[in-house]
Amino acid sequence: MNNLNQTTRALLALGRDGDDPSERDVWRNRKSLAARLGVASVLGTAAAASGSSVAAAAGGIKLTTFLACVALGGAVGTGVLSVSPVRERLSAVVSPAPDASPAFSMHAPSAPRLSSADPHGEPGAATVVTSDDVEIREPAAPRPEPSLVAPETVPTSSTRAARPHRDARVNAQAPSDPAPPFAAPLPLSNRGSGSLEEELSLVRAAEESLHGQDPARAIEAASEHERRFPDGAMWEEREVTWILGLCQTGNIAAACERARRFLEKAPASPFADRVREACPSEAPRGSFVRP
Amino acid sequence: MDRVAHTGLRIATRDATETDTVRPLKLAFAEVYESNVRFVWRTIRRLGVPDHEVDDAVQDVFLVVHRKLDDFRPDAPVKHWLFRIAARVARDYRRARARKDPVRHGLTPTSELDAVADTRDPEWADPVDRTAAARLIRELLLELDEAKREVFILAELEQMTAPEIAAIVRAPLNTVYSRLRAARREFESAFRRRQEARKGP
Numbered sequence: 433m434n435n436l437n438q439t440t441r442a443l444l445a446l447g448r449d450g451d452d453p454s455e456r457d458v459w460r461n462r463k464s465l466a467a468r469l470g471v472a473s474v475l476g477t478a479a480a481a482s483g484s485s486v487a488a489a490a491g492g493i494k495l496t497t498f499l500a501c502v503a504l505g506g507a508v509g510t511g512v513l514s515v516s517p518v519r520e521r522l523s524a525v526v527s528p529a530p531d532a533s534p535a536f537s538m539h540a541p542s543a544p545r546l547s548s549a550d551p552h553g554e555p556g557a558a559t560v561v562t563s564d565d566v567e568i569r570e571p572a573a574p575r576p577e578p579s580l581v582a583p584e585t586v587p588t589s590s591t592r593a594a595r596p597h598r599d600a601r602v603n604a605q606a607p608s609d610p611a612p613p614f615a616a617p618l619p620l621s622n623r624g625s626g627s628l629e630e631e632l633s634l635v636r637a638a639e640e641s642l643h644g645q646d647p648a649r650a651i652e653a654a655s656e657h658e659r660r661f662p663d664g665a666m667w668e669e670r671e672v673t674w675i676l677g678l679c680q681t682g683n684i685a686a687a688c689e690r691a692r693r694f695l696e697k698a699p700a701s702p703f704a705d706r707v708r709e710a711c712p713s714e715a716p717r718g719s720f721v722r723p
Numbered sequence: 724m725d726r727v728a729h730t731g732l733r734i735a736t737r738d739a740t741e742t743d744t745v746r747p748l749k750l751a752f753a754e755v756y757e758s759n760v761r762f763v764w765r766t767i768r769r770l771g772v773p774d775h776e777v778d779d780a781v782q783d784v785f786l787v788v789h790r791k792l793d794d795f796r797p798d799a800p801v802k803h804w805l806f807r808i809a810a811r812v813a814r815d816y817r818r819a820r821a822r823k824d825p826v827r828h829g830l831t832p833t834s835e836l837d838a839v840a841d842t843r844d845p846e847w848a849d850p851v852d853r854t855a856a857a858r859l860i861r862e863l864l865l866e867l868d869e870a871k872r873e874v875f876i877l878a879e880l881e882q883m884t885a886p887e888i889a890a891i892v893r894a895p896l897n898t899v900y901s902r903l904r905a906a907r908r909e910f911e912s913a914f915r916r917r918q919e920a921r922k923g924p
Contacts, residue, residue: 435904436879440911443856444879450857451765451880457778458760465756465782469789 631657631666638673647680668694672703675710752789755801760785762802762881763809768857769876770813771865773820783812803891810873849921859917866913871906878903879910 436444453461634657641650654674657664664670671694678687691707698704764781772780787808795804850856860880864872870892877888889899 436907436911440914443850443860443914446850446853447856447858447860448853448880450853450855451768451861452761453764457764461760461764461778461781462756464778465785468782468786 628665631661631664634660635666635669635673638670638677642673642676642680645680647677650674650677651681668698668701668703672706675707679710752792755788755792755805756785759802759805763805765880766806766809766876767813769861769864769880770810770817770872771861772813772816776816780809780812780816784809787812799890803887806873806877806891810869814869849918859914863910863913863917867906867909871902871909874899874903875906875910879907 634653638650638653638657641647641653651674654670654677657666657670658674661667661670671690675687675690675694678684678690687710691710694701694707695704701707760781763784764777767777767780767784768774784805788805795801850859864875867875873892874888877883877891878885883891885896885899885903888903889896892899894902
């Protein structure tokens with residue numbers, strides 16, 4: 433029974449969807465969180481896709497425009513390459529601090545229990561961990577300054593005035609940074625074998641070749657990845673880069689065939705919309721307009 | 724192991740290699756994040772965390788999730804657990820703010836101007852788009868106490884059922900009903916006061 437009046441109900445109906453984050457908000461949040469965890473960002477392949485869409489909205493060239501340029505034989509700008517999903521994922525890789533906790537993974541050892549440094553627990557006392565709840569008590573003592581070395585520490589407003597590490601966290605993420613060693617397998621996929629570092633290296637090479645307007649090299653790196661890691665954790669990124677490379681060479685038929693197979697295999701992939709945009713005739717369903 | 728549905732629904736599978744001994748089901752942190760970050764974000768906003776601190780607060784929620792994930796037993800939807808964590812994090816932020824600014828008692832100002840200046844903005848009481856409406860709702864929510872604010876958010880904005888709300892806030896069903904009735908009354912009164920203030924004498 434709802435005894436709200438009509439005006440109030442109208443207000444709620446109007447504002448109900450007004451609190452969601454934008455894609456840029458999510459992208460920024462994801463990157464910052466990964467940095468605070470001190471691990472390579474593996475917050476879902478949706479991360480890269482969302483980030484790339486944000487980049488597209490910010491001014492990159494849409495793939496449909498790119499394809500139109502290809503069809504007309506026009507010059508292709510580099511803007512479209514700035515929206516590659518792989519780049520967003522790679523750019524979120526950071527070098528972990530020496531004492532950072534291991535990669536957040538179901539296969540990694542559990543993160544250390546809360547210590548006296550935990551700002552959401554009483555100093556000197558471990559927070560009670562129940563099976564389905566979290567006891568977070570307001571600390572009696574001032575909370576310690578946050579740092580990447582102690583990722584368990586959660587900064588609060590009292591420490592937020594001085595956050596020298598924050599910019600460092602974000603600035604530490606650059607596409608050119610070398611990939612850090614991975615402490616444990618990442619929870620994205622149970623498929624394939626081989627180290628993720630090697631996969632990342634190949635996919636990055638494909639990505640950088642695309643950026644460098646060398647689609648042949650990009651396709652070569654992608655095919656190498658397929659040969660060595662056919663069902664690797666980064667197979668989706670590989671395929672998307674391969675499809676983009678084929679587009680760049682003007683081989684639209686091959687790009688669309690590859691896109692068709694990708695969508696058959698992974699219709700719900702976070703990259704699905706991107707792939708559909710590359711070859712609109714392959715998947716007319718849904719809207720290409722991201723919220 | 725099946726992946727978490729992107730609606731953040733309860734995990735209903737177990738690893739085929741597990742024995743019958745009791746063992747926490749494993750969740751992938753990345754999947755929990757992607758499935759629920761938007762829910763957590765809007766919950767944090769609605770619970771009164773200032774706009775410029777929402778991003779940090781959402782990160783704090785997921786830092787807790789990351790620490791506790793191995794101990795989470797999915798006998799209830801992840802979303803329930805996340806709401807409780809978000810409520811605690813939001814409370815910490817509001818208390819910290821109240822300590823810094825006791826006059827406002829942790830309330831989020833709509834702007835740096837005082838309330839009188841706000842009334843000159845037509846959207847202060849009569850929003851024309853969903854962003855303004857959402858902001859007005861958040862301001863009105865701050866006039867409720869925490870318990871009523873939570874049930875109102877879950878019922879009127881997340882559109883959950885009373886039994887589900889009772890499970891999340893861990894209160895008897897009758898308590899949820901009475902709390903929600905009171906919350907609706909107070910919310911509506913706050914809205915009416917604002918509309919009347921806008922009209923002026």
